[in-house]
Structure formats: structure tokens, C-alpha cells
Amino acid sequence: MQPISYPLISIALCTYNGERYLKEQIDSILAQTYQNIEIIVVDDCSNDTTVSILEHYAHIVNLKYVINEKNRGFVKSFERAISLCEGEYILLSDQDDVWETGKIQTLLDAMENHVLVYSNAKLVDEHLAPLGKNLLDARKINCFSGSNNKAFVFKNCISGNTVMFRKKFKEVCLPFPESISFHDVWLAFVAATYGSIGYVDQPLILYRQHACNITDINKKRKKRKTFTQKITAKKQSYERRIAFIQSFAQLGILGQEDQKFFRKLLHLCKQSQNSLISFALLRFLYQHQKEFYAMDKQIKLSQIIKDSLGIKAYQIFPFI
Numbered sequence: 001m002q003p004i005s006y007p008l009i010s011i012a013l014c015t016y017n018g019e020r021y022l023k024e025q026i027d028s029i030l031a032q033t034y035q036n037i038e039i040i041v042v043d044d045c046s047n048d049t050t051v052s053i054l055e056h057y058a059h060i061v062n063l064k065y066v067i068n069e070k071n072r073g074f075v076k077s078f079e080r081a082i083s084l085c086e087g088e089y090i091l092l093s094d095q096d097d098v099w100e101t102g103k104i105q106t107l108l109d110a111m112e113n114h115v116l117v118y119s120n121a122k123l124v125d126e127h128l129a130p131l132g133k134n135l136l137d138a139r140k141i142n143c144f145s146g147s148n149n150k151a152f153v154f155k156n157c158i159s160g161n162t163v164m165f166r167k168k169f170k171e172v173c174l175p176f177p178e179s180i181s182f183h184d185v186w187l188a189f190v191a192a193t194y195g196s197i198g199y200v201d202q203p204l205i206l207y208r209q210h211a212c213n214i215t216d217i218n219k220k221r222k223k224r225k226t227f228t229q230k231i232t233a234k235k236q237s238y239e240r241r242i243a244f245i246q247s248f249a250q251l252g253i254l255g256q257e258d259q260k261f262f263r264k265l266l267h268l269c270k271q272s273q274n275s276l277i278s279f280a281l282l283r284f285l286y287q288h289q290k291e292f293y294a295m296d297k298q299i300k301l302s303q304i305i306k307d308s309l310g311i312k313a314y315q316i317f318p319f320i
Contacts, residue, residue, distance in 0.1 A: 007087065008038060009036060009088065009090070010037070010038050011029055011037060011038070011090075012078060013039055013040065013092075014044065014077040014078050015044065015046060016044040016071075016077075018046065018048075019046075020096075021208065025094070025095055025096060028098045031101050032099065032103065033104070034108065037087070038062045038087060040081050042078070043066070043067045044077045045068055045070065051067065066084070078183050079174060083174060088166070088167050089108065089164055089167065090166075091107070091163065091164045093161060097121075097205045097206060098128060107119065114196050116163055117164050117165075118159070118200070119205070120201060120203045121204070121206075121207035123135060123207050125208070126208060128206055136157055141157050141297065142157070142295050143157055143199045143201065144295055145199045147192050148291055151291065151292065153241075154293070156184065156185040160182075162205060173191070179243035180243075180247060230314065234314050238273050238311065245266045249262035272309075273310055276309070276312040276316070286304055
């Protein structure tokens with residue numbers, strides 16, 4: 001009878017002034033039912049007691065940490081943390097969540113032949129009181145599984161703090177392109193290109209919502225914008241979209257057909273950016289709607305039209 005194998009699993013954790021919640025998160029990782037783990041931490045030049053907390057844990061558990069030589073932001077910090085992981089599987093962790101005790105084992109059991117798996121998350125307030133909904137409910141989109149990389153052009157249902165992926169995936173997902181604002185959508189796109197993504201339909205973390213979250217899931221921080229601010233924000237949104245699609249099109253593991261597809265999409269998006277509406281882009285999105293809008297609970301023509309509008313449409317009709 002073969003002995004049961006428990007491969008080393010890495011947790012890539014990034015910190016920045018995280019003293020308020022960090023101990024609780026690390027303790028929840030250490031309380032996992034799966035115990036053969038290493039915790040790799042990249043601190044992004046904290047100026048509170050975060051490093052002292054990390055130093056304490058480094059002396060008593062398998063936790064290693066490095067401090068960035070300068071502030072690099074959370075995307076590049078996660079890139080560095082992932083690169084330092086040695087485990088057969090890698091999970092990403094934010095500094096302010098709390099993990100359910102069976103998270104690692106549940107994701108490991110779900111890996112099967114997938115490259116990456118992810119779960120839902122329970123939204124809680126800063127004191128861990130439930131907010132009455134899960135992450136995917138708040139985003140009002142369907143979960144995703146499979147290998148349709150085109151689904152990540154306009155939407156993303158995969159949050160980085162819920163994923164597990166294989167060590168070999170590091171070779172194709174790193175380095176993160178300079179153009180990306182969030183690493184989780186890049187991981188999702190590359191995973192769906194490289195292999196398949198699996199989904200665990202249960203919340204495996206308590207996803208803490210507070211004033212310092214990078215992503216404002218509950219839309220509590222919306223401020224009324226002037227017309228100029230709206231147009232500026234829309235231009236920035238278009239630029240980010242084009243930069244993302246360009247990164248997608250340049251991914252080295254893309255097949256020939258996918259390369260052609262994303263280059264055409266990039267060309268159409270660039271053409272439409274400063275127009276009123278691009279009928280060529282509208283036609284292209286409509287033809288491939290099942291791929292682009294795979295996460296939508298219901299594909300709506302109004303959404304396809306909206307994604308085909310250029311900046312001029314918002315200048316003429318600011319109420320859109």
C-alpha cells in the first residue's frame with residue numbers, strides 16, 4: 001500500500017500596513033486542516049508594525065518574508081511572491097481576510113485536471129459580521145469554468161484571494177504585463193488559455209469589506225462625478241481595455257487562431273475608441289456573444305451595443 005502523499009502547498013501573501021487584520025489572517029491559514037504549507041510574504045514597504053508581526057511568525061512557523069526595496073504596488077508584489085513559492089500548488093492571500101479551515105483541502109480535492117480552481121467568498125464587514133451575500137451574488141454574474149479565454153475580455157468572476165493553481169503555471173503567467181491593473185483577470189485569462197479552470201461552489205473565505213479594500217465590491221465609495229470627470233474616467237477605461245486586450249494578444253502560448261482573433265478585436269477596439277459607435281465592433285461582438293458574455297446571466301443586446309460605443313457617445317449622451 002502506497003503512503004499518502006501530502007505535497008507542499010505555498011501561500012503567497014502580500015502585505016502593506018496590514019497590522020489591524022494580519023494576525024487573524026495568518027492564524028486562519030495556520031489553522032487549516034491541510035498542514036504541509038509554506039507562507040511566502042512580500043511586504044510593500046509598510047510603515048506600521050506589519051513587519052514585526054511577520055518577524056514573530058517567521059520564528060515559529062514556516063513563514064518567510066521579503067520587503068520590497070521600494071513601493072511596487074499589489075500586482076508586482078504578488079508577482080514577486082508567486083515567483084518565490086516552491087510548493088506544488090500555490091494559493092494567493094490578501095492580508096485582511098479569514099480562511100475557512102477546510103479551504104486548502106477543498107480546493108486541492110477540486111483540482112483534478114484543472115490548471116486553476118477558485119471558490120466563492122462570503123462578504124463580511126470589518127468585524128467579520130456577514131453582509132448577507134457572497135462575492136458572485138454581489139457581482140451579479142455567473143461563475144465560470146472551462147477554457148473559454150474570451151470570457152475575460154469584459155468581465156471577471158475570479159477573485160485572486162480565492163484561487164489555487166499548479167506550480168508549473170508560474171512559467172506561463174509570469175511576469176505580469178506592465179499594462180494590467182489587476183492580476184486576477186490575467187491569471188484567469190492565461191489559465192483558460194493554458195488549460196481549464198474549475199469552480200468550487202461554496203464560500204471558502206470571509207472576504208472582509210472595509211474602507212481600505214483595493215476593490216469596492218459593495219460600491220460604497222461611489223462619488224458624484226462632474227461631466228469632465230466622467231469623460232476622463234471613460235477614456236481611462238477604454239485605455240485599460242485596449243492595454244488588456246493587447247496583453248492578451250501577445251501571450252506566447254496563444255494558438256494561431258486565438259492570435260488572429262485577439263488582434264482583430266484589438267484593431268476594432270482601437271478604431272472605435274474615439275467614435276460614436278463602431279458597427280464593425282458591434283457585429284464582431286454579436287457574432288461571438290456566447291464567448292464574450294459567458295458570465296452574463298442573460299445576454300442582452302443593450303450590453304453588446306454599450307460595449308461598441310466610443311468616447312463621442314458619452315460626450316453627446318452623458319447619461320448613458
